[in-house]
Amino acid sequence: MRTAQQHRWVHGIAVLAILWAQSAFAHVQKGEAAGLLTGFLHPISGLDHVLAMVAVGLWGAQLGAPAIWVLPVAFPLVMAMGGMLGFMGVPLPGIEYGIAASAILLGAAVAFEVRAPLVVAALIVGFFAVFHGYAHGTELPPGQSALLYSMGFVIATGCLHAVGIGIGVVHQWTWGQRLLRAAGAVVAVGGVFFMWQAFG
Amino acid sequence: MSGVSKSRPPIYAMVVLALALCSKPAEAHLNSTGMGPIYDGLMHFLTSPEDLVPALALALLAGLRGATYGRQALFTLPAAWLLGSLLGLAAAATTGSAVLSSFWFLLMGGLVAADAKLSLRVTTALAALLGLYHGYLNGTGMGQSVSAILAVLGLVLAVFVLIALAAAFVVQLRAHWARIAVRVAGSWIAASGVLLLGWAVRGS
Numbered sequence: 297m298r299t300a301q302q303h304r305w306v307h308g309i310a311v312l313a314i315l316w317a318q319s320a321f322a323h324v325q326k327g328e329a330a331g332l333l334t335g336f337l338h339p340i341s342g343l344d345h346v347l348a349m350v351a352v353g354l355w356g357a358q359l360g361a362p363a364i365w366v367l368p369v370a371f372p373l374v375m376a377m378g379g380m381l382g383f384m385g386v387p388l389p390g391i392e393y394g395i396a397a398s399a400i401l402l403g404a405a406v407a408f409e410v411r412a413p414l415v416v417a418a419l420i421v422g423f424f425a426v427f428h429g430y431a432h433g434t435e436l437p438p439g440q441s442a443l444l445y446s447m448g449f450v451i452a453t454g455c456l457h458a459v460g461i462g463i464g465v466v467h468q469w470t471w472g473q474r475l476l477r478a479a480g481a482v483v484a485v486g487g488v489f490f491m492w493q494a495f496g
Numbered sequence: 497m498s499g500v501s502k503s504r505p506p507i508y509a510m511v512v513l514a515l516a517l518c519s520k521p522a523e524a525h526l527n528s529t530g531m532g533p534i535y536d537g538l539m540h541f542l543t544s545p546e547d548l549v550p551a552l553a554l555a556l557l558a559g560l561r562g563a564t565y566g567r568q569a570l571f572t573l574p575a576a577w578l579l580g581s582l583l584g585l586a587a588a589a590t591t592g593s594a595v596l597s598s599f600w601f602l603l604m605g606g607l608v609a610a611d612a613k614l615s616l617r618v619t620t621a622l623a624a625l626l627g628l629y630h631g632y633l634n635g636t637g638m639g640q641s642v643s644a645i646l647a648v649l650g651l652v653l654a655v656f657v658l659i660a661l662a663a664a665f666v667v668q669l670r671a672h673w674a675r676i677a678v679r680v681a682g683s684w685i686a687a688s689g690v691l692l693l694g695w696a697v698r699g700s
Contacts, residue, residue: 304506311511365676369609369683376687380694433694443545446691450684 331440335448338432339456344395344490345428349453351402351483352421353460354476357467358406363414364464367421368457372450374422375429379446382433392494394427399487406480409473428453533643537650540634541658546597547630548658553604553685554623555659556678559666560611561619566663568616569623574656576627577634581648584635594696600626601689608682611675627655 339345352371356364381388401420405412412420432449436442463479466472541547551573558569604626607614614622634651638644666678 308507308511365680369680372683372687373609373690376690379691380697383691383694384698433691441545442695443688443692446695447545447549447684447688450687450691454680454684 331437331442331444332448334437334440335432335445335450336452338435338449339428339452342431343486344399345431345453346456347483347486348395348398348402348424348428349456350460350463351399351406351480353457353462354406354464354479354483355402355410355417355421355460356457357461357464358409358476359411359414359417363417364461366414366418368454368461370418370422371425371457372453375425375432375453376446376450378426378429378431379433379449380429381426382430383436383442385434388426388430391427391431393491394424395431396487396491396494398424398427399490400484401487403480403482403484403487407477407484408480409477533646534650534653536643537638537647537652538654540647541651541654547634549685549688550597550600550604550626550630551655551658552662553601553608553682554626555662556608556666556682557604557612557614558619558623558659559663559669560608560675560678561614561616563667565616565619566659566667568620569663570656570659572620572623573627573659574652576624577631577655578627578648578652580628580631580633581635581638581651582631583628584632585638585644585648587632587636594692594699596629598689598693598696600629601692602686603689605682605685605687605689609679609686610682611679 339349349371352367356367359367378388402424404410405417405420436445464476467476541551554569554573555566558565604622606612631648631652635644635648638647666675669675669678
């Protein structure tokens with residue numbers, strides 16, 4: 297049995313330990329860098345996203361100005377709408393089918409060098425952007441900054457478009473045009489594979 | 497009470513009193529760099545995308561419009577940020593609205609993406625409003641000590657340097673594709689604003 301004197305010492309040490317706590321620093325940016333990195337890696341780590349994003353850049357390069365920059369500007373903006381739906385938990389069916397279909401149709405557009413009017417091209421790209429954005433938005437890991445995660449996947453998506461546009465520079469040569477069309481076919485075949493997987 | 501004299505307070509009560517009287521500030525809203533409050537304020541701005549990105553967007557917007565706009569933003573934004581911070585220091589602590597933050601992302605990013613041909617007066621007004629709003633929010637979270645004022649100075653210094661570098665970089669861009677790249681960056685900022693809005697709506 298402890299005496300009252302021993303209890304007082306225990307209580308005293310406990311209170312001392314509590315009051316000795318250091319400053320809270322509650323605003324330290326824990327998880328912020330991880331959020332940016334996770335967001336950045338999300339589009340890059342999924343081949344279905346990569347194929348569709350690069351195809352947007354390739355198609356823009358084939359269509360030339362102003363599509364070459366209108367499509368990469370339109371895509372992130374509309375993709376963000378999809379991401380917003382994902383963040384908000386609004387149900388959107390058929391995401392995987394939409395992503396796979398985007399690779400098929402955008403790949404086909406590049407493979408057949410479809411000369412769509414700018415508005416039609418922007419609408420097609422924007423429609424599929426919603427599915428990609430939704431997929432990113434629903435996969436925010438808990439505890440990470442939503443803003444930095446969002447910025448990460450928007451930047452990564454833009455970089456993938458830039459890769460497509462960069463590859464599309466070869467469009468000025470005849471062999472390059474053939475190469476781009478072959479690349480479009482590869483993207484479309486990849487899309488078929490992902491569609492098959494989605495059904496599986 | 498057995499063993500405890502009523503006339504003599506327990507020793508730990510005096511220890512509690514002594515420690516409570518020399519408590520430290522909460523520092524709840526500042527990163528601690530260990531290099532003093534000026535650097536704390538500077539790092540707070542550089543590690544807070546809610547503050548950094550709209551200011552960067554303003555620099556891009558001003559840079560796209562030319563050197564006169566850049567110079568105007570260079571002095572207006574930090575001055576407004578300083579004024580807002582000082583007002584915030586005197587106010588009760590408050591938390592920023594994520595919806596309003598997303599509004600600034602959308603507005604500034606959208607203007608950059610659209611390469612909006614705003615007048616110098618409107619651009620200056622935008623810079624003033626942006627600085628006042630974000631400065632006020634920064635100020636309210638910093639307490640009312642001398643170190644808070646130093647932190648505000650460090651923060652405003654960071655705003656000034658960011659505007660100077662980013663606007664000057666964009667002003668000297670001549671290639672068409674380079675200016676397009678700046679507009680694409682604006683679309684990324686606006687897109688991030690849309691996503692932030694979604695997150696804010698979900699949170700509310």
